[in-house]
Amino acid sequence: MAELIRQPDAIDRAGRFIRQILPKNLFARALIIIVAPVLLSQSILSFIFIDRHWELVTRRFCNAVAGDISYVIAELDIAPGADNTRMFVRARQSMQLDASYAPGAALPEPVEVRYPILERVLRTELTRVVGLPMTIDAASDADNIHLAFDLGEGVLRVSLPLKRITTSTNELLFFWMVGLSVLLLTVAILFLRNQIRPIVRLTEAAEAFGKGQPIGEFKPSGAREVRRAAAAFIAMRQRIERHLRQRTEMLAGISHDLRTPLTRMKLRLAMMGGGEDEAELTRDVEDLERMIEEFLAFARGQEGEQPAEVDVAALIGEAVGAANAGHRPTPVEMPALEPLTVTIRRQAVKRCLTNLIDNAQRHAGHVRVSMAVSDRWIEIVVDDDGPGIPDTRREDAFRPFVRLDAARNPTDGGVGLGLAIARDVARSHGGDIFLETGPMGGLRARIRLPV
Structure with a gap:
């Protein structure tokens, strides 16, 4: 039961954390919606296709090299004084293998690994096909890989070009994949910015209207839904302005109609001979005039004054x-x-x-x-x-x-x-x-x- 209670709490905390790190504006969120699937698809493609494709192609290249070296070893005459020059020339011309045999020599010391994945695959294929002790040197020469095999009575040294067991298609694929993604994202960002701009203008117009500031020229633009929202805002603004204008005009008329009898009452009170009744009526007229002024001030608000x-x-x-x-x-x-x-x-x-x-x-x-x-x-x-x-x-x-x-x-x-x-x-x-x-x-x- 406690586990069931703690699990929703963890989910809520994770949800709050995600909401905190997510951007708040619409453009950034829409950009994430576009960029995130692209990055996810590229990552999956890189891991599943490129990595697997590269390893498969490399393994086949290494298997072919291991077969050629196995053939050279099988054709090699290790008898004392044997001449293998013709066979080495044929291996160089047909297989791109620069081979030499050193009788009585020992295997060289292992060197540092330069290409971990490549050397691991090559060693696996050579061990499976050739099955002899060996050393692999890919660090001393930038363009070639040097191999040495212990034949018991001597060492066979083989050099082959690095490009024979590698492929450039991965780099080209990665370049085109990244370049095309950047191009498409650039177009998407420009298009998205144009779609967001009408919403930003609508927001600015609504904020300016809410603060009582002039809006200026504002026209509906953008997608159909944004145009409908902008048109609804313009209609709402016109209704509010019409209501305020009608209220002001109506109260201006009321003010004129009420001031006229108030003025006549004040004149008649001034012509009266005085007395307690006159003083009370004068106070009543002043109170009524003050109430009308405050009422008109409330009704007018800040009409006519510019920010x-x-x-x-x-x-x-x-x-x-x-x-x-x-x-x-x-x-x-x-x-x-x-x-x-x-x-x-x-x-x-x-x-x-x-x-x-x-x-x-x-x-x-x-x-x-x-x-x-x-x-x-x-x-x-x-x-x-x-x-x-x-x-x-x-x-x-x-x-x-x-x-x-x-x-x-x-x-x-x-x-x-x-x-x-x-x-x-x-x-x-x-x-x-x-x-x-x-x-x-x-x-x-x-x-x-x-x-």
């Missing part, structure tokens, strides 16, 4: 300076920040940050603003020591016109749009806002924006 290069540290300093201006009850602290330039909508991000700082000042005694930078994100953090927001109500705090009376003062004049506007700005830049329990005991608002 630009902005120093985020300087922008935070401006927001903190504005928060500390006048007779604000709670000053805002900010450490010295290094300059950091990114592409954002300046006024929109400043409005987002100002809303968060205003909320913190309204409900806390101490407020601190800081910034952290990583490879992918910029995080602007607003900490306070106020009552905070319960975990179960934090998501509700981002809903428009929702006021959390347990954590917010109902007489502060807000209408519940500050956090909604802030999150709308952050998400339109490809980021988000998170509410957490801060180290000062109150609420931490963390704005995350892409670098």
Whole structure:
């Protein structure tokens, strides 16, 4: 039972290790899908065909040489004073064997092995066919192999060309195999890069649209599936832009229609003789006008503002300076920040940050603003020591016109749009806002924006 439990754990660990070492981008993974089978097939071909083919051909060459040497030994006259010159000449001309006989000589000492496989096969065939003690010297001469056989009463020395027992077809086959593989892989890589490029362009367009940046000229290209995805993205972008445009136009009309009666009401109040009723009506009109302005600010978002290069540290300093201006009850602290330039909508991000700082000042005694930078994100953090927001109500705090009376003062004049506007700005830049329990005991608002 324990073995069955440990086996899935080992499989999971192996799977995690493979996922860690595999590349993350699509081009590299597709390249592996192409290259891996080619390398595997080439390796199998090299091992099964080339190695076996080379050894088989070498064995046959060595067997033929062993047969020729066996014939020379059989024809050799080792009697004292015998003349074997004619036989040696015939062996040289017909068999490419340069042979000589030394009566009374001893076998030379063995030398180092230069071609392990070749010498092993040659020794095996000579032992099987000739069956005499021998030495093989392939190291002293680059073009020839020197053999010596002990005939009992003397030593027969035989030299033969190395090319007689080797073949060049393996090198040619290997060259063509590798060259053709490199050529095909090059063509495949170029083709694959052209297929991946439309996906990369679609990704860049989607990221730019998510950050609220202009996309420029983007047209569907590539394979049919990629074109369909690009066309769907363009249609989605057009629907979203049309919705935002209609929302802005509708609210601009509402603003115009509401401002006209508000103006008439303010004029009539100014013509009244005064009194407690007039003061109450004036406050109601001012509250209604402020609610309309905040509602329009939420609805417009950052329409009309183009992204630009902005120093985020300087922008935070401006927001903190504005928060500390006048007779604000709670000053805002900010450490010295290094300059950091990114592409954002300046006024929109400043409005987002100002809303968060205003909320913190309204409900806390101490407020601190800081910034952290990583490879992918910029995080602007607003900490306070106020009552905070319960975990179960934090998501509700981002809903428009929702006021959390347990954590917010109902007489502060807000209408519940500050956090909604802030999150709308952050998400339109490809980021988000998170509410957490801060180290000062109150609420931490963390704005995350892409670098």
